[in-house]
Amino acid sequence: MKSIHLGAFSALAWGASLLALMPTQTLAAESPLAQAIARLNADLRQEREIRLDDLGINDPIVLGASDARRELYLPVPAGVPLTDASLTFDASYLNGEGGRNTLLLSLDGYPVRAQGLNEAQGDASATLGVDKAPRDSGSVRLGVAWSSRVERELCEDERAIGNVLRIQPDTRLTYSYDASQLRDIGAAWNALPGQPGVLIAPGTLSSASYDAVWRLGVALERIGKQARILPLPGVGDTVQLSARRVPEALRGVPAFASLDGEGRYTLKNAAEVGALLVLGKSPDIQADLAIDDAQLLKGIDTALDALQAEVQALDPQAATALGQWREHHIRTGLGSLGKDEARLALLGTRPMLLIAPTATIKAMTLFNSAWNTLARNHQLTIAEAQLPLTQDGRLALSRLGGSPGSLDLLAKSDWSATFPLGNVAYDGRLPVRAVVDVASAPGASSTAPVASVFLNDYLIGAAQLVSDGQKQRIEARIPAYALGSRNVLRVSFQRQPVSNRCLETPQAFPVSVLPTSHIVLENSTPGSDFAGMAARFAQHTQVLVPQAWLDHPASSLPTLIKIADATGVSPLRAQLSVQADDKTAVNPDTSFLAFELPVKDSAEALQVDAQGRLLINHKEQRLLDLQQLDNMAALQVIKSGSQHGVVYRTLGSQAPQFKEPLLLTRGNASILGAEGALSTFDTHDPSGSQLIDADEPRGLDAWRQPSLLWLIPAGVLLFALLLLAGRRARRNRQ
Structure with missing residues (x-):
């Protein structure tokens, strides 16, 4: 800067x-x-009012381990006193195995409520008063600790799958503050609600x-x-x-x-x-x-x-x-x-x-x-504000939203970093390898803890840890099918808790994700799918919209924002181009994202019309023909000349109004509805055969093109058939 x-x-x-x-x-x-x-x-x-679903937590959080903990951060204006603040904790519990369950709630690290929950099921909700002290961190930290114990003879496994705590997305923080105390732009940005209004x-x-x-x-x-x-x-x-x-x-x-x-x-x-x-x-x-x-x-x-x-x-x-x-x-x-x-x-x-x-x-x-x-x-x-670019092809996970640090691990804990592909592939390089450096303290058990590395819920690497407090490296190749426009890299730690036949209480021991953890980027040719387009969109993108969209910004802008975010368009490196004539085919000169516009020399596998008819073709085969669809849209990767792009088209007269962020999985075409992507697939490979490694057997193709090794059993079989035929001929002559 x-x-x-x-x-x-x-x-x-x-x-x-x-x-x-x-x-x-x-x-x-x-x-x-x-x-x-x-x-x-x-x-x-x-x-x-800040709710968990405003923070993207749309499903209940379920805590079910014998000692499960979760911390939730609810944003507030940094450095501004709060008035009339309260936190409504909305939760319920199940106690299917008759255990002793304890719920402990804390605010900013200070315990404020503890209760036993030992009925078969019930309400675990609570309303907590929040003090008015300014939070320099810009958030109120809610800590939830759930403990469930099932006593059995000879200290059998005390964990119970039927004893769980469910934290609802309705959990919320309500507060008020004096606007005259809000004195800087940074605090105002951090205090934005989950759905900020743009006038x-x-x-x-x-x-x-x-x-x-x-x-x-x-x-x-x-x-x-x-x-x-x-x-x-x-x-x-x-x-x-x-x-x-x-x-x-x-x-x-x-x-x-x-x-x-x-x-x-x-x-x-x-x-x-x-x-x-x-x-x-x-x-x-x-x-x-x-x-x-x-x-x-x-x-x-x-x-x-x-x-x-x-x-x-x-x-x-x-x-x-x-x-x-x-x-x-x-x-x-x-x-x-x-x-x-x-x-x-x-x-x-x-x-x-x-x-x-x-x-x-x-x-x-x-x-x-x-x-x-x-x-x-x-x-x-x-006057200027830019992010530093990596020169050697390595990008620290701390730059991608992951905070290096230690976790207290009793049974299982997760660490994660979330990043759009466009934030790392800004110069055409793609993530090819994840390097995670971890350290683990020794525990009571001789069984080594296990660290597993996931990308978008695909397991890409794992290792048993040497618990000596020293750095241990896990390197994992990132397959192309695991990449998406938005990616979550998760490291899951699992340790075997030991109580020494009830003579000791199981205790948590620390594990760490170290700051040296990073991903490796290499130059590669992006594919013709959504992940490949996200890599292209990270550099230069033409966003092509008809003039009619500027005439109706209240309805068109939410669609443009959702699609641009889902496909990985970088808002820092894209260029908007408004087309006055929505009937003339556009001829893009770089990677493009086009809305409701004809594209020159493009062969679209998904074809739509204003009457809501949807055609899906694969080479010379028609896969689908549906008519009179509405409140749906088609999104697909196409090619115009030498340029790759994505085109968005509405099915019928009514466009879908997207309620949540869109998530595009592997493929190059998707049918969208108000609730998100209804179906995502690859029009070039509908059967998914290209996901299989090239050296795997190919079914009938392997029979049509046998290797020389097939000559040995084939020769034996031919000799046996000739021998049987000779015997049958002799019997017939006799």
Whole structure:
């Protein structure tokens, strides 16, 4: 990173300006309406809820070992005091083998609740109070320890498969904080909810803003968050109103009074849009991020001008108070940025990160890397921000999300690192070997612990460990079929617990994954499947979209973000290309990702039409012909000239609205539905024969092309047949 220039305002001035403004407005106001407007943002409290399913944990976590432990990290604003914070632990248990079960919960390493759970089954839920101390780490750490003991004679195995604890994805942390305490961009980025809102301009989006928003959305997907695209509401749009009441003094203004309710409401004029922005009374405008767009700022000013005129006609003093509010929240906070700037602003009472379109790539690099800790002001000029590239073909696992360190191992524990293929294959090299360095302390048992290495749940290597505390290396070849656009490298440790016939209590002994663990990259020709395209997309990619997609950004951007993330497109090294004519075939000059566009000289094995007909061909054979499909889409790898790419096409009139991140397994074609990939396969090899090693027997082909060794048994068989034929001939003559 070449330089990071801090903005003109210090963090202290930022916080002080928020607090100092409100009393000034109150003193200047005299009428009840003016006082009510001045008090609108006196309370900058933000309410947040973080659930496990917001963090990508969509299935229950099951703890079933005799001593199982899990730590969960729930993000909060770093360095900001929490108020009214509580953690709802949603869990249940089964006790099928009559054991003694104990649940211990801790917060930030401090035990806060312990209970025995010894009924046949029951509820293990609990509500824990969370202290208001600021967390410099940016997270509240929930520790869960589950112990299950089944006593048997002669100290038989005490583990019981019927005694389990189930932690539900509804487990959640609720808290509030004062927005005036949120003083730097890095803390605001870490405090983003699981589904952050991205505010965009109404109507057709400019190419620069569209380009910036899809990159921002993919960057959020890569850190486990799903962007909500929120177009600025306009006249005639329907919004969802919250149950919060409008202050009585404001109800004398028609625009404010119309919003005093809950449920769906259709905005009738621009003044109501302005009132909605001032009150923040709808999730449809509760944005956490926005791209600096002149059209967006114009829409906000137009709505507030209409509200200002309505208030001016009723109470000039109140109009002055509203003007002061606009000066602080809109003109100062949401004013135009420089080309490399990012700013922490307020929209109503809600903090929002505003990013210049040309600074999006550098901002994503800054926020999603170790440089994040340097984003310590409410406004930054990011002249440059890049990640260091590997030169010798080795990449440490610590760079891929894995944290080297020690684990206390009693029976079984896992360590993992998750990385998109595009983060490692940025220069055309692919992972070919995983090198995992581990160390193990000796235990009570003479049976050596075992370490197994998995990539995307494929076992690629394993070893028995020498428990002497010294480094031991496990090298595993990474097969091509194990690679995907998103990869999880997991190291699973297993140790035999020993109690010496009940004279000792089984204890955990440490194992470590060392910082020298890495993957090896080598130049290779990527395949013509999704994994191969992820390697190509890590370098240079043309993202081709029709102009109609910019006309409807609220529906097209979520699709573009999900597909770009699933196929491995790098938001840092891709180029957006908007096609004005969606009937003319595009002719890409590099690897490409095309949406709803014809591609020149491409032979597509999956063919779709607007009526929802799906054709799947393999060479001269038609494998499938289905008609009248809807809410589905086809995604496939194709070739145009010398360039490989992926094309997305909707089946029927309605495109699927993806609920979760897409996961593409091995293959070059996939049929997609709202719930994800319905079927993924290889149109070049539908039977999967290419997965088998070349030296394996080939069935009938082996009979057609026998080796010389077959001549020996064939000669013996021929001799026996001739001998039998001779005997039969002699018998016939006799």
